[in-house]
Amino acid sequence: MTGRVLVITSGKGGVGKTTTTANIGTALAKAGNKVVLIDTDLGLRNLDLLLGLENRIVYTIVDVVEERCKLKQALVKDKKNPNLCLFAAAQTRDKTAITGEQLKSICEELKEENDFIIIDCPAGIEQGFENATAGASEAIVVATPEMSAVRDADRIIGLLEAKEHIEKYNLLLNRVRPNLIKTNDMMSVEDVVEILSCELIGIIPEDTGIITSTNKGEPIVNDEKSLAGQAYHNVAKRIMGQEVEFLDIDEPQDFISKVKAFFLNLFKKEA
Amino acid sequence: MKEIFADFYNKIVDFFSKTEEKDKTKEVARNRLKLVLMQDRTNLNPRLLERLRGEMIDLLSKYVVMDKELLELNFTPEDDQLALMLSIPVIRAKNEEEIEAALKAEDEEKERLAKLAKEAEEDGDDEDDDDEEDTEGEETSEKDENQEEVNDDNSEITEASEEQPKPKKKKKKKKKRVSENETSETEENNNSEENEQQESSETPEQSENQEQENTEQEEVKEEENKSETKEEEQKEDNSNE
Numbered sequence: 001m002t003g004r005v006l007v008i009t010s011g012k013g014g015v016g017k018t019t020t021t022a023n024i025g026t027a028l029a030k031a032g033n034k035v036v037l038i039d040t041d042l043g044l045r046n047l048d049l050l051l052g053l054e055n056r057i058v059y060t061i062v063d064v065v066e067e068r069c070k071l072k073q074a075l076v077k078d079k080k081n082p083n084l085c086l087f088a089a090a091q092t093r094d095k096t097a098i099t100g101e102q103l104k105s106i107c108e109e110l111k112e113e114n115d116f117i118i119i120d121c122p123a124g125i126e127q128g129f130e131n132a133t134a135g136a137s138e139a140i141v142v143a144t145p146e147m148s149a150v151r152d153a154d155r156i157i158g159l160l161e162a163k164e165h166i167e168k169y170n171l172l173l174n175r176v177r178p179n180l181i182k183t184n185d186m187m188s189v190e191d192v193v194e195i196l197s198c199e200l201i202g203i204i205p206e207d208t209g210i211i212t213s214t215n216k217g218e219p220i221v222n223d224e225k226s227l228a229g230q231a232y233h234n235v236a237k238r239i240m241g242q243e244v245e246f247l248d249i250d251e252p253q254d255f256i257s258k259v260k261a262f263f264l265n266l267f268k269k270e271a
Numbered sequence: 272m273k274e275i276f277a278d279f280y281n282k283i284v285d286f287f288s289k290t291e292e293k294d295k296t297k298e299v300a301r302n303r304l305k306l307v308l309m310q311d312r313t314n315l316n317p318r319l320l321e322r323l324r325g326e327m328i329d330l331l332s333k334y335v336v337m338d339k340e341l342l343e344l345n346f347t348p349e350d351d352q353l354a355l356m357l358s359i360p361v362i363r364a365k366n367e368e369e370i371e372a373a374l375k376a377e378d379e380e381k382e383r384l385a386k387l388a389k390e391a392e393e394d395g396d397d398e399d400d401d402d403e404e405d406t407e408g409e410e411t412s413e414k415d416e417n418q419e420e421v422n423d424d425n426s427e428i429t430e431a432s433e434e435q436p437k438p439k440k441k442k443k444k445k446k447k448r449v450s451e452n453e454t455s456e457t458e459e460n461n462n463s464e465e466n467e468q469q470e471s472s473e474t475p476e477q478s479e480n481q482e483q484e485n486t487e488q489e490e491v492k493e494e495e496n497k498s499e500t501k502e503e504e505q506k507e508d509n510s511n512e
Binding site: 146147150151154155158181184185186187188191195263267 | 283284296297298300301303304305307308311312
C-alpha cells in the first residue's frame with residue numbers, strides 16, 4: 001500500500017488549517033481509509049485538542065526523530081475511529097527540532113501502511129512550512145474570503161509551484177458567509193478563485209458549530225446535521241476522486257433582511 | 272400634505288438605499304487585492320522600475336522623438352495577466368538617417384566607455400566607482416546633445432519620417448498617449464522651431480516649400496490627434512450631460 005501525502009497549508013494563521021486537517025482526516029477515516037494526521041506545528045500544537053486526544057500523547061514527532069521511541073509508539077489512535085491516528089508535535093521545542101528530510105522519511109514510512117497522511121502545516125513561510133511540505137506530494141491551500149488571507153494564499157501558491165515534488169494543489173475556501181456575499185460585503189467564492197486562479201476543492205461555510213465542536217474535542221464531521229460538517233465530507237470525497245457538487249451554503253434569511261430586500265426591490269423598480 | 276408624503280417617501284428610500292452604498296466594499300477589496308497581488312508577484316521594486324524606465328527612454332529615443340517627462344511605465348492588470356504598460360507620448364518617429372546617427376553615436380560612446388573602463392582599471396580599484404559615475408553622467412549629457420544635433424541636421428527629412436510606420440516595441444504593449452493637448456502643443460512648438468532653423472539655413476524658396484510641407488504635416492498630426500481624442504471627448508460630453 002502506498003498512501004498519499006497531503007499538506008494543509010495557508011500562510012496566514014487562523015484561517016482554519018488545523019480544523020480542516022482534523023475534519024478532512026476524520027471524514028476520510030470514516031469513509032474507511034487508514035489515515036495518519038501529522039501535526040508539524042512544533043511548540044504550538046493544537047491538532048490534539050481538536051481531536052480530543054490531548055491527554056493520550058506520550059511520544060511526539062521529536063521523540064521519533066531523536067530515536068527515543070519507534071514510529072508506531074508515537075501514533076495515537078482516535079477515540080472513535082481506529083482507522084485514524086494522530087502523530088503529535090512536541091510542545092516544548094521549536095521548528096528547528098526537525099528537518100524536512102526527517103519528516104520526509106517519516107512520511108515514506110507511514111505511506112506503506114496508510115491510505116492518507118495529512119500534514120497540518122504551521123502558519124508562515126519559514127522553516128516550519130519547509131518541513132511540512134518536504135514530504136508531501138499534494139497540497140490544500142486554505143484561505144478565507146478576506147484580503148489578507150487571499151494575499152498570503154497567493155504567496156503560498158507561488159512557493160508550492162516552485163516545489164517540484166508538489167504534484168498538485170487545490171484551494172479550500174473556509175469561513176464563507178453567504179449572507180455577506182449576498183450584500184456584497186464579502187468577496188465571493190468566484191472572486192477568490194479568479195484572483196488566485198487555483199482549482200477549488202471545497203467551500204466551507206462559517207459555522208458556530210466549529211466552536212462548540214472544538215470545545216468538545218470532536219471534529220464537526222461527526223455532526224451529521226452541520227452544514228460545515230457536510231462540506232468537509234464533500235471535500236474528503238473529492239480527495240478520494242469522487243465528483244461531488246458544491247454544497248448550497250445559502251443561509252436562511254432572517255425576517256428583517258427579507259423585508260428589507262423586498263422594499264429594496266420595490267424602490268429599484270420605481271427608480 | 273403631498274410634500275409631507277414625498278418627504279417621508281424620500282426618507283424611506285434613503286434608509287434602504289444606504290445598504291446599496293455599502294455594496295462597494297467587496298469591489299474595493301477585490302480591486303485592492305488584485306493590484307497588491309500583482310505587485311507581490313513581480314520582483315521589481317520601485318528602484319528597479321525607475322531604472323527600467325530610464326533604460327527604456329535611452330533605448331526608445333534612438334528611434335522616436337518623445338516627451339520624456341510624460342513617459343509612463345507601470346504594471347496594470349489585463350484580464351488574468353499582468354501587463355507592463357509603456358505609454359510613450361510620441362512627438363514624431365525618427366527617420367532612417369537620424370536612427371543611423373543615433374546608433375553610430377551609441378557605438379562611439381561604447382568604445383569611449385570601454386577605453387575609459389580600461390583606463391580606470393589601470394588607475395586602480397579604489398577610483399573605479401567614481402570614474403564610472405562620472406562617465407555615466409557625461410554619457411547622458413552628450414547623448415542628449417547628439418540627439419539635438421541629429422534633429423537639427425535632418426529636419427529637412429521630417430516629412431519622410433512621418434510617412435514611415437512608427438517603430439513598434441517588441442513584447443511591451445505600447446499605447447500612444449491619448450488626447451494630450453500638451454503633446455500637440457509640443458509638436459507645434461517643435462515644428463515652429465524647425466521652421467525657424469530651416470529659414471535661417473536655407474534659401475527663401477526652399478524654406479517656403481518646407482513651411483508648406485510642415486503645415487501639411489501639422490494638419491495630418493492634428494487629424495491623428497483628433498481621431499484619438501474623439502473617444503475621450505465623447506466621454507466628456509456624456510459626463511457633462
